[in-house]
Amino acid sequence: MAERLETESRKLLGRLRDAMAGDVEGQARLNRITHLIADSMGCEVCSIYLFRDEDTLELCATEGLNPDAVHMTRMKLGEGLVGMVARNRRVVNTPDAPQARGFRYMPETGEEIFSSFLGVPVQRLGEALGVLVVQSKIARKFSADEVYALEVVAMVLAEMTELGAFVGDNAAMSARHSQPAMFRGTVAQEGAAEGHVWLHEPRVVVTNPIADDPARELERLQDAVEQLRVGVDKMLEIAGSHDKDQRQVLEAYRMFANSKGWMRRMEEDIANGLSAEAAVEKEQSVARARMGQVTDNYLRERLSDLDDLSNRLLRILTGQGADTGAEMPADPILIARNIGPAELLEYGRGLRGIVLEEGSVGSHAAIVARALAIPLVIHAQRVTTEALNGDHIMVDGEQGIVHLRPDDTVVTAFRDKIAMLAAAQERYASIRDLPAETVDGAVLSLQMNAGLMADLPSLPSSGAEGVGLFRTELQFLVRNQMPRRSELVALYARVLDAAGGKPVIFRTLDIGSDKVLPYMKPNDEPNPALGWRAIRVGLDKPGIMRMQLQALIRAANGRPLTVMFPFVAQLEEYRAARKLMDKTLAAEARLGHALPEHIEVGAMLETPSLAFAPHKFFEEVDFLSIGGNDLKQFFFAADRENERVRRRYDTLNVSFLSFIERIVERCAETDTPVSFCGEDAGRPVEAMCFAAIGLRRLSMRPASIGPVKSLLRRTDLQEVRKVIADARHRGEMSVRPAVMDWLRTRRG
Structure with missing residues (x-):
């Protein structure tokens, strides 16, 4: 290789390195580079376009076009040949640019006299930074060697842009990773947090893109x-x-x-x-x-x-x-493209917040973040390419907004918001031990959702009356092999011990859909949310369900035990699962293990079909828990992971609220206890409306209990029922506007 003749590309890069080594900065350096590239490639024109924002390209330097057009000529992504290169991130090489599809004439540049056009994307690790263009008067298609040479130069330009080599007074060339940036994402766990960036996969910065030897x-x-x-x-x-x-x-x-x-x-x-x-x-x-x-x-x-x-x-x-020994900040906010539940648990409660480029509201990471009560924003595109370890960052988990390197105005407003949230939490703490009793005397039971031992310390401090949902799948998801029965017995026993006599409802293994065990071969299903999941897996693999039921019975060790089966769609599924429970109890008795002094077996109503189950089902089941998250997506046929459709449908839609009310009425006919479990149960306005239509048990994340109780204690449900009834009578699609008007009137 050492004896190989120097290529044109290497010659060009050598000259480029020399140009970069000078004392000049910013605009002068860009100008020098365009002159050097045009000269080396024998072209009359070389131009560098950089992104001013994510949708706009700006001409930042040129050799051969009208210099007055620099920082004046701009184009949208996809506009003209340059915009096409940026949008598609592909080379455009044409001998007759004015006749090429997509060409846009920019009169201020004077480029109409140049026929040949070669544009290559300036990008780094999938992030588009701009476009590098060469043009000539002679109509010709650039050779493969010339295209490759320009691509190599574009790559070096991307690295130089990353390192701030073109920083100048112009805002389009301000130093990367130094300016404030805002990212809009999706809320996966509410809350607000301020801290400093800790990258899960630290960004590697190439400081020597051009080789000497x-x-x-x-x-x-x-x-x-x-x-x-x-x-x-x-x-x-x-x-x-x-x-x-x-x-x-x-x-x-x-x-x-x-x-x-x-x-x-x-x-x-x-x-x-x-x-x-x-x-x-x-x-x-x-x-x-x-x-x-x-x-x-x-x-x-x-x-x-x-x-x-x-x-x-x-x-x-x-x-x-x-x-490399980099030290995590004292107030870390984790930034990653995505992360698994086991990795997130390793960080633990030390994290102030989490921001992901990918993820989903039902992902393992989101479940763990909720369990740890850590604000989580997902779908924050480009955040991993923009953030550096130690950057100041603020995460608004209420709005799904992330402020990176915020300016003083944003910092002041955000800290005011955090202070208001803290003050509200103090108010909620003052009513922690008071009942969730409404003005007209209705008393509700507010319970918390959990899934980790780390959740249980929140039980006394939140004011929850018990655990309305303990997700047992997390212990299966965070490991690389099936947990042993003895491990599950020890865990469930610790959960019951930590609950201190308060009721705990254990939901059996709810896997499938977006929760796939790393050691269970995934099924290639066209729609996993409607596929082989939850109770369907348990009934098809009774050995797994039997092991879990044995663990729960042994963990109870004579204490009361409450178990519910997820995703039951018909009476036969509940009966089959209940039969397996009865067989397991009988087998445990023969083995000499202590049986629970009292056992209740229920089901989660997450499919519309179960709401129309035979009357016999409501008589046989010990209790029902409405799984609002899944039920809502199936009711509206709107995937809750799909941002384009999930926000179009309101929980307080008259149809959905009437459907929930009918379930409550059917349960009342058979004296079957019923609760509502899910994100909507923890939203005060929704919780108030659920109470107004007859629900008396709600299960939510611990941090939501205070706000929900606070509103309920100031509410007359008779008045809310009338507001809902009037909205229905007027034919309104949702009762939300009417309910919010009523709340504003009361506050006023």
Whole structure:
């Protein structure tokens, strides 16, 4: 390689490095670079367009176009050939630009006399930063070597932009990672938090994109790849033969780590002038760009594997990463693309907040965040590429807004909001031990949802009368193999001990849909939410359900026990599950284990079909819990993970409220206790309306009990019932406007 003749790309990069090494900064440096590229490629024009915001490109430097157009010419994403390159992140190479599809004439630039056009995206790890363009008067298509050379230069420009090499007085070229930024996401766990960024996967910054010695860079790459391969082999050894699924993932890792094509492309990048780190990152950017265009899940997973391997390789080459000894701030807010429940539990309650680029409101991470009462915002796009460890950050889990490096105005307003929330919590603490009794004498039982031992300390401090839902699946989700029965017995016993005699309703294993056990082979279902999940899994695999029921009975050790089965859709499913419970009780008695002094077995009503079950079902079931989250999505046929549709449907819609009321009436006919469990139970206005239609038990997250109780204690349910009835009579779609007007009138 050392004897290989210098390529045009390497020559250009060498000149570019010299240009970057000078004392000039900002605009002067950009101007010098455009002149250098145009001269090296024998073109009359070279222009650099950078994003001013996520939808607008701005001409920031040019050689050959009208200099007065700099910082004046702007275009939207997808507008003109430049906008097409930015939107599609693909090269546009045409000998006749004015006749090319999508061309837009920009009269202020004077570009009409230039026929040939070559534009390449300036991007870093899938994040679009701008577009690099060369043009010439002669009508010709640029060669593959010229295209490659310009792509390599664009990659270096991306790294230089990342490092703030073009910082100047103009706002379009302000230093990255230094300006305030705001991200709008989706609320997955409410609350507000202020702190400093802690990146789950620290960002690797390439500081030396251009190589001085290609032979040395090739040697560094080969050494790092060998180290990577050894690491993957060691992981395979540890996985052994018992964990088949994990081994399959690692085999795919090893396949990529030994890929000759991947290695060859990186070697070519080094030969053309890039450093080992820059070569890895260039191929990683290509993989991420492809990932965004691929719809096939298998291919996306494989590209994701390559992305992860690239990150590992970059950390080996740069020495950057989680193992560098960086110290987590005292007030960490975790930033990640996504995170699993086990990893999140390792961080524990020390986190102030969590912000994810991906995730879902029903994901494992969201469940753990709720259990730990940590504000969580998901779908905050681009936050991992913008945030750096130690950045000041504020998370508004009420609105789904994240403020990164906020200015003083935002800081003041946000801290005022936190102070107001704290003051409200103090008010709620003052009524903690008082009953949730309304003005007209109705008394409600407010209970809390839980899923971890970490939840139980909240039981006395929240004012909850018990645990209305203990999710047992979290202990199955956070491990790589099925928990042993003895482990479950010990856990459930500790839960009952911590409850201090207050009732605990254990929901049996609710897996499937978005909750897939890492050690259970996933089913390729077109719609998992309507597929093999919850009680369906338990009845098809009775050994798992029997083991869990045995653990619950033994944990009770003679104490009262309350169990409910999830996602029951018809009477036969409940009867089959109840029969399994009776058989398990009989078997435990034969083995000499103490049986519960009293046992109640209920069901979660999460499917509309169960609301229309035979009268016999309501007589046989000991109690019902309305699972509002699932029931609402099935009632409206609106996936609660789909932001485009889930917000269109209101819990206080007259149809849905009437449906809930009919369930309450059917339960009243048979004296069957019924509760409402879900996010809506913890929203004060919704809780008030549920109480008005007859519900007397609500189960919610611990932090919601105070606000709900506060409103209920100031409410006359007779008046609310009349407001709801009048809204129905007027034919209104939702009772919310009428209820909110009534509340405002009372406050006024």
